[in-house]
Amino acid sequence: MLAYTLKRTLVAFLILIVVSSLTFSLTQLSTDPAMTIAGETASQEDIEAVRKLYGFDKPVVQQYFDWAARSLRGDFGESFHYRQQVSEMIAGRIGTTITLGVCAILFALVVSIPLGTLAAMRPNSFIDRVALFIAVLGQALPTFWFALMMIIVFGVWWRMLPISGNTTWQHFVMPTIALGYYATPALMRLTRAGMIEVLGSDYIRTARAKGLRPWTVLFKHALRNAIIPVVSLAAVWFGFMLGGSIVIETIFNLKGIGWLSYDALLRADLPVVQAIVLIFATFYVVLTFLADLLNAYLDPRISVK
Numbered sequence: 001m002l003a004y005t006l007k008r009t010l011v012a013f014l015i016l017i018v019v020s021s022l023t024f025s026l027t028q029l030s031t032d033p034a035m036t037i038a039g040e041t042a043s044q045e046d047i048e049a050v051r052k053l054y055g056f057d058k059p060v061v062q063q064y065f066d067w068a069a070r071s072l073r074g075d076f077g078e079s080f081h082y083r084q085q086v087s088e089m090i091a092g093r094i095g096t097t098i099t100l101g102v103c104a105i106l107f108a109l110v111v112s113i114p115l116g117t118l119a120a121m122r123p124n125s126f127i128d129r130v131a132l133f134i135a136v137l138g139q140a141l142p143t144f145w146f147a148l149m150m151i152i153v154f155g156v157w158w159r160m161l162p163i164s165g166n167t168t169w170q171h172f173v174m175p176t177i178a179l180g181y182y183a184t185p186a187l188m189r190l191t192r193a194g195m196i197e198v199l200g201s202d203y204i205r206t207a208r209a210k211g212l213r214p215w216t217v218l219f220k221h222a223l224r225n226a227i228i229p230v231v232s233l234a235a236v237w238f239g240f241m242l243g244g245s246i247v248i249e250t251i252f253n254l255k256g257i258g259w260l261s262y263d264a265l266l267r268a269d270l271p272v273v274q275a276i277v278l279i280f281a282t283f284y285v286v287l288t289f290l291a292d293l294l295n296a297y298l299d300p301r302i303s304v305k
Contacts, residue, residue, distance in 0.1 A: 116191025
C-alpha cells in the first residue's frame with residue numbers, strides 16, 4: 001500500500017507540473033499582458049514600460065518559474081483589472097464554489113446509487129425503466145436550459161426559491177439540482193451495471209446459499225465491490241463540478257470562483273485566470289488521488305498491480 005501511495009503521489013505531482021506549465025504558456029501566448037494592463041490607447045513607450053515593470057520582457061521559462069515559486073507561497077500576483085491580490089479574491093469566493101460542488105455531488109450520489117441498485121435488483125422492471133428514463137432525460141437536457149426552466153417554474157411562477165445570490169441555503173437548492181442532475185445518469189448507469197455483474201457472481205450465490213440475510217448480501221458483499229468504479233467516477237465528477245460550475249454560477253449569480261473565472265476571461269485578467277486554472281487542476285488531481293487510495297482500501301488487489 002505504501003509503494004502504491006508513493007507511486008500515485010509522484011504521478012499527481014507530475015500532472016500538476018504539466019498542467020501549470022501549459023496553463024502559464026497558453027495564457028501568455030493568448031494575449032499581450034503588457035498591452036492589457038496599459039490599455040488600448042497606450043503608446044508603444046508606455047507598453048514597453050509596463051512590460052519591463054512587470055517582468056514581461058524576461059524569457060517565458062524564467063517568468064514561469066518565478067510565477068510557480070510565488071504560487072507555491074500562495075502569491076498569485078495582482079489582478080490587472082481589480083488591482084487586488086488574486087489570492088484574496090479567490091479566498092472570498094472559493095467557499096461558494098466548494099459548497100455548490102459538495103451539495104451537487106451528494107445530490108447525484110443520493111439519487112443515482114439507490115436508483116441504480118434498485119434497477120439492478122429488478123432488471124427490465126418498472127423501476128428499471130424509470131431509472132433509464134431519468135438517465136436519458138439527464139443526458140438530453142442541457143444544464144443551462146434546465147437551470148433556466150427551474151428559475152421560471154420555482155422562482156418566477158411559484159416563488160418557492162430565490163433565483164440569485166448565495167446568502168441562504170435556499171439559494172443553493174436550484175443550482176445544486178441543476179449541477180448534480182447532470183452527473184446522475186453516468187453514476188446511476190455505472191452503479192446498475194456493476195450491481196448486475198456482482199449479483200450474478202459466484203461468491204454472491206455462495207453467500208445466499210449460506211443463508212445470509214438478503215440485505216447483508218446486498219450491502220455488505222455486493223454493493224461494496226460494485227461501488228469501487230462509482231467512487232472513481234464520483235471523484236472525477238466532483239472535480240468537474242468545481243471547475244465546470246461557471247455556467248451555473250453565472251445563471252444564478254452565485255459569485256463563486258466559476259463566476260470569477262468567467263469575468264476574468266472576459267477582461268483578459270491573466271493572473272486571475274492562471275490562478276483559478278491551477279486551483280481547479282489541483283482540486284481535480286487531489287480528488288482523483290484520494291479516490292485511488294479509497295479504491296485501494298476497498299479492494300486491496302488494486303495496490304499490488
